[in-house]
Amino acid sequence: MTGSGPHGRIIKADVDKAQPASPQAKAAAAAPASAPAAAAAPREHKSLEQMGIAPGSYDLIPLDGMRKTVARRMTDSFRDVPHFPLTIDIEIDELLAARAKINGLLEKTGVKVSVNDIVMKACAVALMKVPEANASYSPEGIAMHHHADIAMAVAIPGGLITPIIRKAETKGLAQIATEAKDLAARARDKKLKPEEFQGGTFSVSNLGMFGIRTFASILNEPQGCILSVGAGEKRPVVKGDQIVIANVMSVTLTCDHRVVDGAVGARFLAAFKEMLEEPLRMIV
Amino acid sequence: MADAFDVIVIGSGPGGYVTAIRASQLGLRTAIVERSELGGICLNWGCIPTKALLKSGEVYEQLDHLKDYGLAVEKKAFDFDAVVKRSRKVAAQLNSGVAFLMKKHKIEVVEGFAKLEKGSPAPTVVVGDRKLTAKHVIVATGARARTIPAIGLEPDGERIWTYREALVPKAAPKTLVVIGSGAIGMEFASFYRALGSEVTVVEMMPRILPVEDEEVSKAAHKSFEKRGIRFRVPASVKKLSKTAKGVALEIEAAGKAETLEADVCIVAVGIVGNVEDMGLEALGVKIDRTHIVTDSHGGTGVPGLYAIGDVAGPPWLAHKASHEGVHCVEHIAGLKPTNLTSPIPGCTYTTPQVASVGLTEAQAKEQGLDPKVGRFPFRVNGKAIAAGETDGFIKTVFDGRTGALIGAHMIGHEVTEMVQGFAIAMTLEATEAELQATVFPHPTMSEAMHESALDAYGKALHI
Ligand SMILES: Cc1cc2nc3c(=O)[nH]c(=O)nc-3n(C[C@H](O)[C@H](O)[C@H](O)COP(=O)(O)OP(=O)(O)OC[C@H]3O[C@@H](n4cnc5c(N)ncnc54)[C@H](O)[C@@H]3O)c2cc1C
Numbered sequence: 156m157t158g159s160g161p162h163g164r165i166i167k168a169d170v171d172k173a174q175p176a177s178p179q180a181k182a183a184a185a186a187p188a189s190a191p192a193a194a195a196a197p198r199e200h201k202s203l204e205q206m207g208i209a210p211g212s213y214d215l216i217p218l219d220g221m222r223k224t225v226a227r228r229m230t231d232s233f234r235d236v237p238h239f240p241l242t243i244d245i246e247i248d249e250l251l252a253a254r255a256k257i258n259g260l261l262e263k264t265g266v267k268v269s270v271n272d273i274v275m276k277a278c279a280v281a282l283m284k285v286p287e288a289n290a291s292y293s294p295e296g297i298a299m300h301h302h303a304d305i306a307m308a309v310a311i312p313g314g315l316i317t318p319i320i321r322k323a324e325t326k327g328l329a330q331i332a333t334e335a336k337d338l339a340a341r342a343r344d345k346k347l348k349p350e351e352f353q354g355g356t357f358s359v360s361n362l363g364m365f366g367i368r369t370f371a372s373i374l375n376e377p378q379g380c381i382l383s384v385g386a387g388e389k390r391p392v393v394k395g396d397q398i399v400i401a402n403v404m405s406v407t408l409t410c411d412h413r414v415v416d417g418a419v420g421a422r423f424l425a426a427f428k429e430m431l432e433e434p435l436r437m438i439v
Numbered sequence: 440m441a442d443a444f445d446v447i448v449i450g451s452g453p454g455g456y457v458t459a460i461r462a463s464q465l466g467l468r469t470a471i472v473e474r475s476e477l478g479g480i481c482l483n484w485g486c487i488p489t490k491a492l493l494k495s496g497e498v499y500e501q502l503d504h505l506k507d508y509g510l511a512v513e514k515k516a517f518d519f520d521a522v523v524k525r526s527r528k529v530a531a532q533l534n535s536g537v538a539f540l541m542k543k544h545k546i547e548v549v550e551g552f553a554k555l556e557k558g559s560p561a562p563t564v565v566v567g568d569r570k571l572t573a574k575h576v577i578v579a580t581g582a583r584a585r586t587i588p589a590i591g592l593e594p595d596g597e598r599i600w601t602y603r604e605a606l607v608p609k610a611a612p613k614t615l616v617v618i619g620s621g622a623i624g625m626e627f628a629s630f631y632r633a634l635g636s637e638v639t640v641v642e643m644m645p646r647i648l649p650v651e652d653e654e655v656s657k658a659a660h661k662s663f664e665k666r667g668i669r670f671r672v673p674a675s676v677k678k679l680s681k682t683a684k685g686v687a688l689e690i691e692a693a694g695k696a697e698t699l700e701a702d703v704c705i706v707a708v709g710i711v712g713n714v715e716d717m718g719l720e721a722l723g724v725k726i727d728r729t730h731i732v733t734d735s736h737g738g739t740g741v742p743g744l745y746a747i748g749d750v751a752g753p754p755w756l757a758h759k760a761s762h763e764g765v766h767c768v769e770h771i772a773g774l775k776p777t778n779l780t781s782p783i784p785g786c787t788y789t790t791p792q793v794a795s796v797g798l799t800e801a802q803a804k805e806q807g808l809d810p811k812v813g814r815f816p817f818r819v820n821g822k823a824i825a826a827g828e829t830d831g832f833i834k835t836v837f838d839g840r841t842g843a844l845i846g847a848h849m850i851g852h853e854v855t856e857m858v859q860g861f862a863i864a865m866t867l868e869a870t871e872a873e874l875q876a877t878v879f880p881h882p883t884m885s886e887a888m889h890e891s892a893l894d895a896y897g898k899a900l901h902i
Contacts, residue, residue: 217725
């Protein structure tokens, strides 16, 4: 071992580097009872140089608060939550027609309902039908949420944030559209209050506008599910024995298996699909 | 190319001027830009003038205890103008000291407000109609008092003060409310109380001096109360307004609404970084809650642009600013900085004083460290008894597994002069064994440091 301290003295940093696991993790392992909520062993962090990236061959952008939060929350969630994806295709011709009609009705008000607004509304209604999907795991028990507080992922410069439409099941499409627009705009200006982006019960992430067909998001703890919405596009589908063209959108539900089992996730998606394929169901 | 430098430092506080000196020592052609006074907040409106005021207050308060020492004065009194004047004189002396140091190190002092424009290899510094270029630009523009105008927390130059106004008052207020019990709030509370003001401190967090170890916070609370300072903790501030003769502060404490009336209110609710109007956003500098985001050498991600000191984030302390600046400029000069972790001590110069370094006991537990904790009160320390300064104690926190000293927390007379001992120990990665094996001189209050390290392992001698 060579010392990196003054005059070549071996210092703690050298010893820590030489050890496979960090001292904190070891201390926690040695005294499991005294360190109840001790986090899993932090990853040993190698420098870029150690991993073969030459110094000076890149610009280093320092981590700001949002980047650190995203990194920590996503790492914790992906590592600690046993998650699985369920994908389903949804025909949306009727939905597109309904949306055009709705927007026609709303023309005077200036409000414009997007497919994503309808998706959020449909999620909220489907969650009321399958309440097991509107749940959070905690060591004390499963929290069955009373309302569908739908968090919508909004990309903002340098990261993303998930403002929340509260009690979306009680709100009409016009109201959801108005709130979503306002939240997204204020999210981009970094003007959201903490209570506006903390504490949703279910998330919707939409990358359809980028042409993404399917993807599986990482769960936004403590929510039991997150829905990833792909692009609506014309695809050949088989109807009876005919191949016809339909507008199809694929969505993927990522589930926390501790609280949402496969069958529950599937029931949620079935309810959700039914509603988008026949939008009138949302109001019955 | 008269205006081409190796390094330009913006701001001449303890971050900026020390960085400039070190740059010059390393043979770099250096300029420093300052919009107001050399020495920054620290020398002119912070660390130094407050310590001058506090000394006056401390001496004056001591007069109440003369009898304990077998002494007496006829009548105690103070000349408030002279107290403030002394504080300004001390600040002025140090301010001209910085001017001398700049000259001595051949650092060009540019007066004016610096702005930044795109440039290569580093952004161009624009001061008035001068354009200065350099290979490296270091932003050390510091910070200022946070205000919250929406609820009236905004200085009015008369009855609502920030530290600025509180340093140069015309008279001591009869009654004073201080919002915020951090170091700055508590130091002003301590000073004005010493000169006889009736002082109430309002704190939002569950305890005063909230960053300190809980035991120290509690002991400080008791000592201050004994001196007649009143507290509302925790309390949320609803609104501050001016009345015919003073101010009215609406708060909510323990679920009850209350209005505190006073002649003057000092707002000490934190600080915000000086990041505005300099063109930082246009350069793509990352700013997180009014502070510039930097890497471990002060780099901002924009080529050639660095930030250090208060503007680069907490802890907001002068010695942290200087330390970061030296590290940054040594890195720029291609020196390999040491690999040592240098813990940053924090001091509060109230009566009694509070000083600490490293982790609190609670933080050590949060990190799963299973700490070993030692305590020793000045009550049984010979020098403290002889000096009549028996208030307070020293608490040490060791890593139970390795014995490394990971934190020290002290409250009492002149503890701010002692905490460096623990800082050195931590920089040297000392364990309880080195501290226990060190011979401390007798009689000194520092013997309590030794005893505290012994106590953590059940070996204290005098208790
Ligand atoms: C009342 C009070 C008491 C304090 N007591 C202590 C204490 O006891 N111990 C301690 O460690 N710390 C104390 N502090 C904190 C300490 O003052 C700061 O941490 C320290 O001054 C930070 O140094 P700095 O160099 O980062 O910034 P500053 O000292 O704030 O200096 C920044 C300088 O930059 C100048 N400037 C800003 N923008 C520009 C620009 N665009 N162009 C040109 N010039 C510019 C400003 O005029 C200022 O002179 C105290 C603070 C206050 C307010």
